[in-house]
Amino acid sequence: MRKCILLFSILIFTISYLSCQTSGKDEVPSEVKASFKAKYPGENDPDWEKDKNGNFESSFKIDGKHYRADYSPEGVWIETERSIKKKELPEIIQQLLKTDYDAFSVVEVEEVQHHSKGLFYDVELKKDGEKHDVEFLKNGQVIN
Numbered sequence: 738m739r740k741c742i743l744l745f746s747i748l749i750f751t752i753s754y755l756s757c758q759t760s761g762k763d764e765v766p767s768e769v770k771a772s773f774k775a776k777y778p779g780e781n782d783p784d785w786e787k788d789k790n791g792n793f794e795s796s797f798k799i800d801g802k803h804y805r806a807d808y809s810p811e812g813v814w815i816e817t818e819r820s821i822k823k824k825e826l827p828e829i830i831q832q833l834l835k836t837d838y839d840a841f842s843v844v845e846v847e848e849v850q851h852h853s854k855g856l857f858y859d860v861e862l863k864k865d866g867e868k869h870d871v872e873f874l875k876n877g878q879v880i881n
Contacts, residue, residue: 773814
């Protein structure tokens with residue numbers, strides 16, 4: 738009898754444990770996967786995460802460069818971003834950083850293709866422990 742109870746307990750525990758296990762790929766809606774495949778047909782194995790806003794972010798490589806693309810749960814593409822070096826920014830933005838943001842240190846730079854804003858550069862700056870994001874168009878215009 739004790740063996741039956743023990744085996745039954747192990748069985749219940751195993752079933753409960755396995756039912757709670759989900760992989761990130763299984764959680765991605767088919768609409769999101771289809772939209773990603775249509776936009777990036779050569780990319781077959783992105784890594785997926787769900788962000789704090791409920792959107793899905795794919796991480797993948799094209800020609801050795803790392804990209805992140807965000808999609809709504811309905812499969813609508815939001816943006817694709819890629820981390821770049823400060824020296825890869827357009828010259829006008831580099832000059833603006835020297836003149837208008839000299840008191841700030843550059844923390845991170847991303848090239849972003851956005852569904853409504855188009856191409857822009859997101860520069861994360863830090864001053865006195867506070868971070869600030871500044872979004873620049875290619876011509877140096879600040880858009881945020």
